[in-house]
Amino acid sequence: MPQSTARFATEAADRYLVQLTRHFAHRIPTAQQGRSGTCTFDMGTATLRADDTGLDIRIDSDAAEGLAQVRQTVESHLLRFAFREDPQPLHWS
Template structure:
């Protein structure tokens, strides 16, 4: 399994976590409990955790190609929802 993490600094981490989970729940399996969410895509899984300073994102996929797809779909939607924050692309770090 391949994994990567990133952090989106914002005062609206919980808002974006909820928005992402609600959006994707129409298309894929999603689990959300409080400040944590799990997005189960066919290409991999996204794990979200909100706190007062932002949204921590970890993605896991079986290989590099699927990892890239999982990162892309989570990042694209988050940046679309957070368009007022004028942030650039997320800075992902490989784990493991």
């Protein structure tokens, strides 16, 4: 199963975790508990983990195309929510 990970360095990781899961909950199944959350898209799943220095994002999908779609969706929303931090594009591995 294709997988991709990225880290967004920020002291506001908890806030962005909650903001992302709540935002996506209007259209897809999400779950958030403590410093972890998931967003289950049709084409893949984003797993989010916050700590004091950043937000870790892992994307899992059955296909490379789905992986790219979920990655782009999560990244674009995160960068929009974090606009005050002048965020840069994420480095995915």
